[in-house]
Each structure stands twice: as structure tokens, then as C-alpha cells.
Amino acid sequence: MAKTIAEKIFDSHLVDTPSNDIQVIRLDAVLCHEITTPIAINDLVKRGKDHVFDPSKIKAVIDHVTPAKDSKTAMQGKILREWARRHDIKDFFDIGRNGICHALFPEKGFVRPGYTVIMGDSHTCTLGAFGAFAAGVGTTALEVGILKGVCAFQYPQTIKIDITGRLPAGVYAKDVILSIIGRIGVNGATNKVIEFTGPVVDTMPMDARMTMCNMAVEAGATSGICYPDRQTVEYLWPFVQNEYESKDSALKDYSRWISDTDATYADIVTHDVSDLEPQVTFDYKPENVKAVAEMAGTPVDQVYIGSCTNGRIDDLRVAAKALNGRAVAANVRGIVSPATPQIYRQALQEGIIQTFMDAGFCVTNPTCGACLGMSNGVLAKGEVCASTTNRNFYGRMGRGGMVHLMSPATAAATAVAGHICNSDLYQKGE
Amino acid sequence: MEKFNGNVLFLNRDDINTDEIIPAKYLTENDKDALKPHLLEDLKLSGFQAQDSLSDKHVIVSRANFGCGSSREHAPWALEVNGIHLVIAESFARIFRQNMFACGLMAIELPPTTLDHIFKQYATQNTTVKTDLSQNCFEFSTGGLSERVEFKLEDFDRQLVEAGGWIEYADKKYR
Numbered sequence: 121m122a123k124t125i126a127e128k129i130f131d132s133h134l135v136d137t138p139s140n141d142i143q144v145i146r147l148d149a150v151l152c153h154e155i156t157t158p159i160a161i162n163d164l165v166k167r168g169k170d171h172v173f174d175p176s177k178i179k180a181v182i183d184h185v186t187p188a189k190d191s192k193t194a195m196q197g198k199i200l201r202e203w204a205r206r207h208d209i210k211d212f213f214d215i216g217r218n219g220i221c222h223a224l225f226p227e228k229g230f231v232r233p234g235y236t237v238i239m240g241d242s243h244t245c246t247l248g249a250f251g252a253f254a255a256g257v258g259t260t261a262l263e264v265g266i267l268k269g270v271c272a273f274q275y276p277q278t279i280k281i282d283i284t285g286r287l288p289a290g291v292y293a294k295d296v297i298l299s300i301i302g303r304i305g306v307n308g309a310t311n312k313v314i315e316f317t318g319p320v321v322d323t324m325p326m327d328a329r330m331t332m333c334n335m336a337v338e339a340g341a342t343s344g345i346c347y348p349d350r351q352t353v354e355y356l357w358p359f360v361q362n363e364y365e366s367k368d369s370a371l372k373d374y375s376r377w378i379s380d381t382d383a384t385y386a387d388i389v390t391h392d393v394s395d396l397e398p399q400v401t402f403d404y405k406p407e408n409v410k411a412v413a414e415m416a417g418t419p420v421d422q423v424y425i426g427s428c429t430n431g432r433i434d435d436l437r438v439a440a441k442a443l444n445g446r447a448v449a450a451n452v453r454g455i456v457s458p459a460t461p462q463i464y465r466q467a468l469q470e471g472i473i474q475t476f477m478d479a480g481f482c483v484t485n486p487t488c489g490a491c492l493g494m495s496n497g498v499l500a501k502g503e504v505c506a507s508t509t510n511r512n513f514y515g516r517m518g519r520g521g522m523v524h525l526m527s528p529a530t531a532a533a534t535a536v537a538g539h540i541c542n543s544d545l546y547q548k549g550e
Numbered sequence: 551m552e553k554f555n556g557n558v559l560f561l562n563r564d565d566i567n568t569d570e571i572i573p574a575k576y577l578t579e580n581d582k583d584a585l586k587p588h589l590l591e592d593l594k595l596s597g598f599q600a601q602d603s604l605s606d607k608h609v610i611v612s613r614a615n616f617g618c619g620s621s622r623e624h625a626p627w628a629l630e631v632n633g634i635h636l637v638i639a640e641s642f643a644r645i646f647r648q649n650m651f652a653c654g655l656m657a658i659e660l661p662p663t664t665l666d667h668i669f670k671q672y673a674t675q676n677t678t679v680k681t682d683l684s685q686n687c688f689e690f691s692t693g694g695l696s697e698r699v700e701f702k703l704e705d706f707d708r709q710l711v712e713a714g715g716w717i718e719y720a721d722k723k724y725r
């Protein structure tokens with residue numbers, strides 16, 4: 121029978137079918153961070169079940185608030201740190217080597233096409249960019265994952281979004297995914313997997329695919345998924361070169377994880393991006409999306425460039441290019457947060473950090489920080505932030521603050537202007 | 551089950567997200583009880599005053615896509631420590647729904663027409679819900695008014711509720 125990629129992954133990982141459409145699947149990786157895991161650890165200890173199913177399949181990082189900002193966050197780090205030590209979890213990333221989980225874990229080569237991955241974090245769907253089934257779960261599901269290496273899901277239905285046309289210059293993956301969420305809504309893919317396919321996705325580098333898959337959950341999706349291809353192989357090659365004779369043989373192997381052409385979909389959407397303009401959100405839902413031109417002139421107090429959505433090297437490159445040697449407007453606080461130490465180092469080498477600093481940006485260490493309003497740039501009541509993150513929920517970056525989501529190019533241009541505006545990289549009609 | 555009975559809090563809005571249910575700044579708590587005073591603190595709903603509106607409520611009735619946003623299980627926990635073990639809505643975000651049943655709590659969907667009716671008839675008054683798990687039905691009552699509303703409970707979700715949650719269930723079943 122013809123299958124989607126998600127169905128293939130489920131069928132190859134099946135452990136149990138407790139009822140009709142529920143499947144318990146075996147996990148290839150269980151990822152942990154210091155916000156949702158310590159509570160799971162405490163609970164396991166309390167139950168007398170302080171075990172892990174396989175320390176080599178568990179990866180952990182302190183990323184949301186790092187360095188710790190107060191004694192509570194310090195305790196969260198301590199619980200995770202001691203647990204990792206106690207169970208001999210080798211892939212544990214602490215300060216100096218830590219970065220935002222969804223940027224760090226792929227960079228370390230912890231995900232492969234066909235993998236099943238869970239984490240106590242809704243943006244785990246980012247890793248679907250590698251042709252994996254990667255889903256955010258709550259703490260209890262995480263606990264069972266840590267203990268047993270399994271997780272229960274509804275057998276996946278898939279929405280295929282075929283992205284066609286040619287992306288105009290100055291329009292990016294972030295604009296594409298915002299336009300998709302604007303089209304299908306925050307509830308548009310609930311309980312479903314979104315496959316991003318088509319010529320536009322084929323030409324997207326891995327960083328851009330991760331940006332797309334990252335926001336799949338903002339449309340309610342369980343996971344975003346892109347087909348593995350040559351780009352995927354290139355990215356993973358340093359980690360898999362001992363497993364395959366050549367890149368071609370890796371590609372051939374990974375091609376198992378592509379949907380059959382006659383697979384059954386819950387829906388197929390064609391999304392032509394040839395005329396797409398840079399996008400920005402208004403109000404408090406990621407589906408409230410407009411063209412930047414329609415919001416132009418909206419003053420901002422802060423510009424935030426970073427997060428698991430847009431804190432990767434390609435994002436920083438584009439933002440630096442959009443700055444084009446200019447300074448942040450006098451009334452704006454600019455903050456840039458490279459997502460991992462490797463990205464930070466790369467940005468240093470390329471002179472990007474210099475560009476940001478010359479422009480008057482504050483460069484923070486890799487961390488989630490302001491993205492969820494916990495540190496490094498929390499908004500005051502009534503303040504407005506132009507942000508490359510993924511959620512504009514009320515209170516997300518600080519109580520009473522307003523967040524406008526946009527691409528790094530738009531954010532950089534906005535920082536210079538002091539109000540929302542298109543970047544010079546985008547020129548209509550060109 | 552007793553735990554699924556009680557006074558109803560009506561939240562007449564779609565897309566109530568987990569940041570509204572429990573803001574991120576409380577995610578540093580390692581103890582569920584610490585979440586208690588902060589439930590729905592940032593809810594955007596006119597006329598809603600978190601602590602007053604919540605007093606003595608045990609069931610929430612809401613609209614579409616309840617619990618969207620982050621994966622934080624703090625959202626169901628914040629409900630649980632406030633004595634709210636049942637949320638009825640038109641639909642739920644996947645992770646929130648999964649978390650509710652994983653904790654042995656219930657997230658039950660009703661069709662929009664049924665919910666429209668319930669909001670119209672019951673939302674303005676002191677309404678209680680009684681849950682009959684063996685019959686798959688709720689009894690809504692207020693003043694002299696009362697009616698039975700049937701619901702569907704997936705087999706797996708029932709098993710989780712009966713086991714007391716996903717850990718209890720998985721621990722017995724998987725090695």
C-alpha cells in the first residue's frame with residue numbers, strides 16, 4: 121500500500137496498537153531541556169523509577185535560561201546536570217557549549233531521516249526538516265520516553281503543502297511559513313503532519329527548511345516534514361561518513377523516507393509564492409499575518425533576532441546584509457542572539473558579529489531568553505518588539521508587550537528605521 | 551467519577567493558548583502547587599478576572615483549539631491543582647489534549663452546535679456538570695434546567711483515565 125513518509129516511519133517503529141488509531145512507537149532520540157525535564161526527573165525519582173531506557177539515545181541541554189538568572193532557574197539546571205551525570209548521558213550541553221535545542225541538536229548530528237524524536241518542547245517539529253518524525257510532547261509523555269523509549273501518537277494523517285513558483289528576492293522561508301499559517305490558520309493542521317514539498321522547498325538550504333518546520337506547530341501540526349535529499353546528505357555527511365561508502369549511497373538509503381506518489385493525504389494544498397511579499401504578524405495569533413508594506417510605519421521599541429526559528433547562520437547573514445553598515449535607530453534596542461556557539465563562532469569569523477555591534481546591537485550568548493519572555497530582553501507593558509521568533513501570543517515576550525513576527529531581513533531593516541518596514545533586499549516587481 | 555463533576559467556568563473564545571493558561575515565567579517552578587494562583591492569569595477575555603472567576607470551578611467549557619501553543623504540561627497541572635479535571639471544548643491542540651489524558655484528566659470534544667446550545671442555555675448562570683463515564687454522558691444543570699449531553703471517549707483515552715495516567719499505563723505494559 122502506498123504510504124506517506126510519516127506512515128512509513130510509524131510502521132517501522134510500531135510497538136503496540138492500544139486502540140484503533142493510536143500507536144505506541146519506539147523512539148530513536150529523546151531530547152531534554154531544563155524547563156520541562158527537571159519536573160519529569162523529580163517525578164521519576166519520587167516514583168522510585170529513576171532510570172533511563174538508553175543513555176546514548178538521550179540528549180540534554182540547558183538552553184532556555186542560561187546563564188541561570190535566579191535561584192529557581194539555577195535549580196532547574198542543577199537537577200538536569202546531576203541527572204545527566206548520574207545516568208552517564210554523554211551528550212549533555214552545559215554553559216559554554218550550549219545553544220538552543222532545535223538548532224544545537226541537528227548541528228551535532230543527532231537526527232537522521234526516518235528517525236522518531238520527542239522532546240518536551242512544542243518546536244521539536246523543527247527536526248522534521250531532516251525527514252524525521254519529530255514531535256513535542258508534555259512532561260508525562262517525556263517521562264515515559266525517558267523510562268521506556270516509547271511514545272503514543274495518533275497514527276499520522278498528513279497534509280501536503282506543495283510550494284510552487286519562484287521565491288522573489290528578499291522573501292524568505294519565514295515569509296513563506298507565515299503566509300501558510302495565515303492561510304490555513306492556527307488550527308489548520310491540528311493532529312496532522314505537514315509535508316513541505318515542491319520546487320521551492322527543494323532549493324531551500326537546511327536552515328530554511330528548519331525555519332519552515334519549526335513553525336508547523338503554529339498551525340497545530342504534530343510535525344513538519346521535508347523529504348531527505350542531497351542537501352540533507354551534505355548537512356549530515358560529517359556524522360554519517362563512516363556509515364556509507366559515498367554520499368550517493370547515503371542518499372539512496374535515505375530515499376526510503378520519501379512519500380509514495382500515490383499515498384493518501386488528508387489534504388493537498390498548492391501554495392504559489394511567486395508574488396509573495398515579506399510577511400509580518402499583527403495581534404496575538406501567528407495566523408494574523410499581513411504584508412510588511414501594510415504594517416509599514418508601526419513604531420517598535422525593540423528588535424530581536426534569534427531563536428530556534430531564525431537564529432541560524434543563514435539568518436544572521438541575511439540580517440547583517442540588510443543592515444548594510446547602518447546603525448540601529450536611536451529609539452530602538454537591538455538584540456541579536458546566535459542560536460548556538462558554532463553559529464556564534466561562524467558569525468564572528470565572517471565579521472557578522474562586528475556588523476551587528478557596529479550597528480549598536482547587543483549580542484547575547486546563545487539562549488532562548490527573550491523569545492519566551494524569561495530573560496535577555498523581556499518587554500515592559502505597552503512595548504512593541506519586532507521579532508524573528510515564532511509566537512506573538514499575548515504576554516509571550518513579557519506581560520503587556522506586543523510581538524510582531526517577521527524574517528531576519530525585515531527585522532534588521534526595522535531596527536534601522538525604528539518602525540516596521542521592508543528591507544532593501546526586497547524590491548517589488550524585480 | 552467524582553473528579554469530573556462540579557461548577558462550570560465558561561470561556562467563550564477560540565484558541566486559548568497555553569501562555570494564557572499559565573505564563574512562561576512560572577515554568578521555573580518545580581512544584582505543581584506553586585502554579586495554583588497563576589492559572590489563566592494572562593487570559594484575554596473581556597470581563598474575566600482570574601481569581602474571582604475561578605473560585606469553586608471544576609469544569610471548563612470553551613471553544614475551538616483550546617490549549618494551543620507550547621507543550622508545557624504546566625497548563626493541565628495548573629488546572630489540576632485548582633481542582634479542574636475536565637475541559638470540554640469544540641477542539642483541542644494535540645499536545646494539550648495528550649497531556650490532559652496523560653495526567654489522567656479529561657479533554658472532551660463536543661460538536662459546535664451542541665456547544666452553541668450549551669453556551670446559550672447555561673453560560674450565564676450557575677451551571678454544574680456531572681459526568682457519567684459508564685454512559686459517556688454529561689448532565690448539565692442550572693436552576694430548574696438540566697439536560698444530558700452524550701460525548702465520545704476514545705478507547706485509549708478511557709484506558710488512560712482508568713489507569714490514572716500514561717505513566718501508570720505504560721509502566722505495566724512496556725518493558
Ligand code: SF4
Pocket residue numbers: 184220221222241243427428429487488491492509510
Ligand atoms: S527559542 Fe523560543 S520557541 Fe525556540 S525552543 Fe527556545 S523558547 Fe522555544
